[in-house]
Amino acid sequence: MFKEQAPPSFPTATAVTDDRQRTSLRLLRRTPLVGSFSDADLLALEIHTQMLQRWPGDLVHGHGDDADYLFILATGAVKISRPSRRGQDVVFDIFGPPAVFGAVSGSRGTGYPDTATALTHSQLLAIPAAAFRAMLETRADLALGVLDELAHRHERAQQHIRRLSSEEAGVRIAARLLELADTFGEPREGCIDLPIPLTRADLAALTGVTPETASRVMSRLRADHIVDSGRCWTTILDRRRLAAAAGH
Structure with missing residues (x-):
């Protein structure tokens, strides 16, 4: 006689929704922008969020597209680029978690000033700009968080400009590699692996040099x-010497 087996069980729609909600809440809790929110506040925000998966090369948003969403990068890496006067996309930054980008200011009727593309498999939360704008109008702490975020970006941009105007190519490239290692680096047997596809053209654009110069510096x-x-x-073999090359 065969023993009767229970029928296979499958996750219900409610279970899948609950699991998605728990994941979204966990990711929101790791985001400094809403660090002052209570659990109830986060739950009210989570209702509006969508979870997105993007694979290498997938577009998150395009230059000039309606800025309808604020994005929070939970895992992975996203490169930010803008079109040059020649019509080519030039990479000027690479974001890692928990970066916030897109419609950060909640402005009405604007387009994204840049293009965001997944460099690796990435998980993101998308919050409608309208919902985020409504929260900005009632939450002083969130508005201050946005101001802090914008001030941080401005300072980072100023540092980048100062570096471009005053430091030689080798120092710039070493400094950028150091930043990427600190953001994305994965330690391995005394080395640091960069788990992002960094081309010579990308490295050149990030540091304001030609691809040929980037190749010469990397060869050295x-x-x-x-x-x-x-x-x-890319693998960092000696972080201490790289920091020295970056002038740190």
């Missing part, structure tokens, strides 16, 4: 056994 860093690199991969 490889010869000095400070970094190792190949097609779209």
